[in-house]
Amino acid sequence: MRTGQTSMTVLILPSLQGCMSALTSLKYPELRTSKETSSTSQYKHRTQLANRRVLILGCGETAMDIAYEAIKANAQSVTMCFRTGFLSFPKVLNRFQVFGKTTGGSLPIDGLITNLFETAYVHRAIAKSRLRWFVSDFAIKRVMWSLTGTQAGCNQHVGGLPSERLGRAYVFLNKSHKAMPYLNRPYKKRDPVLEFMGNKYLDPPEDANSDRWVDTCSFPSSINADGTVAFEPRPDRKDWRRLKDTPVKPDCVVYCTGYKQDFNWLSPSYPTADQTNIRNIIKHDQPSIAYIGFVRPGVGAIPPITGQQAMWWTALILGKMPLPTDPPHYHLLASKNSRIQYGVDHSAYMSTLARDFGGAPGLLELWQEHGWRVLLAYCFGASFVTYYRLIGPFRSAAAPEIAETELMQTIKRRGVAGNFFFGVVPMAFYGIINLAAYLLELVGLIPAEESVVAADNEATKVNGEVISHSREKESLIE
Structure with a gap:
């Protein structure tokens, strides 16, 4: 398309979830209807961005990937625009220098959350309060400052979220981290305290030695006739103050x-x-219609969730469980005006579904049936689907061996210090809090929760027929 005398190529790269998706309404209809508009599938190689002046609208993982690709394609300039901000974490925490010693490791961040008292045996009042999320946020923020400033x-030295939305209770982690050295470059300063401590984050040498950068700014309010971008005034943002007087004239949006x-x-x-x-899967009066894969975890992957769903x-539908109508406590805390209302905490959601269908194992039951190694793996492990196939209607003969070998490796890779700080300490802390909540409920100080629907837990209509819900957890797997 042409705006004034400026030619622009517009690529629309939505993050699609299956085939049941549509583009978010775009700010500029004339760009959306351009003959040169293309979809994600038409982006094939970074050469498409070579020698271009690239303007990226958005700050999600796709935006980060495109920013990195544009830098590596030797684009003339790269500018990323967003309204609020993002929370950046690499997929694997392994590039730190702590007290002068470089750390290694290859454990994904979603493998650092343990089951016992964070996911399993969590009192509903504690789950409802999201206390676990706020406590971990408090600790993680201080640790990140001590390591990265x-x-x-x-x-992350630019694009930070407002303090009231900064945390795992509110947002999806942005795990596309490769572009961060280039976003940070105009803003990252030397910190003498961290240098004295010997603490820092180590960017990959190729990126650390580059002199390129990615500009960031507020979202465009308009594109002028000469092709320059007018950004929404945001004097509270340091990136807007830095770029407000700099002409940005993209030829690729x-x-x-x-x-x-x-x-x-x-x-x-x-x-x-x-x-x-009901669990973001069915509507209580039409249980024969299920939506599988239509929640989004704040951290973690969608495919394991679809298997659990x-x-x-x-x-x-086979009558092996009652229709659960207790209020859920796994949703991320989104505002009423937020576009995404189906964000969930991965561990809390997986555990909730397992408790519903009888796949959440008890500690004594695990020890008696599978021994202490499986019990240890479950307590210190994350909410992997295999743990919910150790018992219950989907019991698998292969699950115990997988728990003792593959899943145990994710625990060993944390090391002694990692298992102490990410395992023993949270278990002890949350164990005491959950025990206190159970005692308060026992003496009547925590009231019962109301059902989310006026439904009978003992029977549900499926395709017009009433199915009874057997309390027996007979296996559905041969």
């Missing part, structure tokens, strides 16, 4: 503005994903 994220779920191809008689009120729904 910033609390905004891991080695990349939309990384996300997606929205759209089910207009379904009959109006069908509930949509946003109408599901599939087991949950299978158990429900």
Whole structure:
């Protein structure tokens, strides 16, 4: 398309979830309808960005990937625009220098969360309060400052979220970290205290030795006739103050503005994903229609969740579990106006589904059936699907061996210090808090929760037929 005398190529790169998605409404309809508009599948190689003046709209993982690709393609300039900010964490925490000693490791960050008293045996009042999230946020922010000089994220010196939204209770972690050395370059300063301590984050040598950078700024309010961008005034942001008098004239605009779920191809008689009120999977009065894979974890992967959801729904429609109607306590804390209302805490969600269909193991039961090694792996491990197939209707004969070998390796890779600080300390702390909550409930100081629907827990209609819910946890797997 042409704006004034300026030619622009517009790439629309939404993050799509299956086929039931649509682009978020774009700010500039004339860009959206350009003949040169292309989708994610048409982006094939970084040479498409070579020698271009690239403007990226958005700050999610796709935006970070495109920013890095543009730098490596030797783009003339790269500018990333966003309204609020992001929380950056690498997929693996392994590039730190602590007291002068370089750390290694290859454990993903979502493997650092333990089950016992953080996911399993958590009292509903503690889960509802999100206390675990706020406590861990408090600790992580201080640790990140002591290692990287910033609390905004891991080695994140620009694009920080407002303090009231900075934490795992509110946002999705941005785990595309490769572009951060280039975003940080105009803002990262020497910290004499950290230098004295010997603490710092080590960027990859190729990126650390580069003199390139990625500019950031507020979202565009308009594109002028001469092709320059007018940014929304944000005097509270240091990147806007730095760039407000610098002409930005892109010849390539990349939309990384996300997606929205759209089910207009379904009959109006069908509930949509946003109408599901039981575990974000079904609507209580239409349990034969399930939405699998339509939640998004703050940290963690969607595929394991889809497997857990599939087991949950299978158990429900086969009458192996009652319809759960207790209030959920796994949602991220989104504002009412937020575009995404289906964010969940991965561990809390997985554990909730497992408790519903009878796959959440008891500690004594684990020890008696599978021995202390499996018990130890479960307590110190993250919420892997295999743990919820050790017992219950989806019991697998292969699960104990996987727990003792593959999943035990994720625990060993933390090392002694990692298991102490990420395992023993949280277990002891949250164990005491959960015990106190159970005692308070025992003496009547914590009231019962109300059902989310006026539904009978003992029977549900599926395709017009009443199915009873057996309390027996007989196996659904041969």
